[in-house]
């Protein structure tokens with residue numbers, strides 16, 4: 493760590509004062525690499541904290557930008573006006589090591605741990621940065637509903653990345669086929685609000701999202717989906733700067749689609765174990781597991797729902813232009829609020 497900082501300091505001295513070999517610049521004065529990005533109507537201030545990384549800062553900033561563009565595409569604009577993204581170099585492990593999104597004194601901060609051994613392909617494959625940014629697009633809800641926060645992030649992240657071409661549709665659905673069984677209720681389950689296991693929190697929440705998405709599409713003849721409901725919550729001022737009761741957020745989502753799917757599904761799943769027949773669901777959707785991927789059967793009864801869920805909404809090339817205004821500019825949460833992902 494010290495060696496890297498010293499090298500950087502030497503480079504600055506050499507560039508700015510070629511002949512002055514006595515010039516002093518202590519490591520503590522070395523500025524952290526930062527970049528301020530304007531994406532989807534938001535200002536995203538990215539800082540790479542001190543430490544060793546094998547990747548160039550250009551590649552790290554490009555990774556943050558890709559993630560922000562995926563979230564901007566899904567939500568038709570970045571869900572908050574401003575967020576600080578801090579990259580934390582870690583001297584061990586591989587790839588992206590942790591993600592954490594916090595609101596501290598009215599400032600949203602995403603901290604993501606990145607191994608010094610991370611490669612370009614670690615960043616291209618990464619889901620954590622997008623997942624953390626999706627957390628920004630929902631108000632903070634009481635602890636018993638943490639499953640909705642993780643469920644939305646788990647479900648939306650791959651779809652958002654697929655909509656901007658960063659992930660294949662086959663990968664999105666293969667991950668759902670593999671992951672959703674982990675979200676099914678086990679014996680003794682008392683519904684999503686009362687069963688706080690890892691599986692029910694991340695994948696149980698994602699199961700709620702998929703069931704809601706399909707139902708909204710069916711009831712509206714594919715005019716609307718969960719994407720519209722979640723955009724509606726942000727438009728109503730619901731983002732992570734604010735504390736809301738869960739039902740207020742669900743109602744705002746339902747208002748955006750004109751069907752009360754979110755509230756109805758919540759009433760069904762909050763205190764009762766609901767076990768959908770996933771094999772039958774994949775069959776209806778035309779998702780056929782094949783090797784380590786899936787094949788889409790376009791003749792399946794609900795094949796059009798899958799196409800509609802995956803469809804890119806924006807005009808070609810417009811995903812990262814500055815769009816939209818974001819209501820709810822003042823945070824009403826005081827102190828520290830934190831969503832930490834364990835994986």
Ligand SMILES: [Zn+2]
Nearest residue numbers: 642645832833
């Ligand atoms: Zn999370």
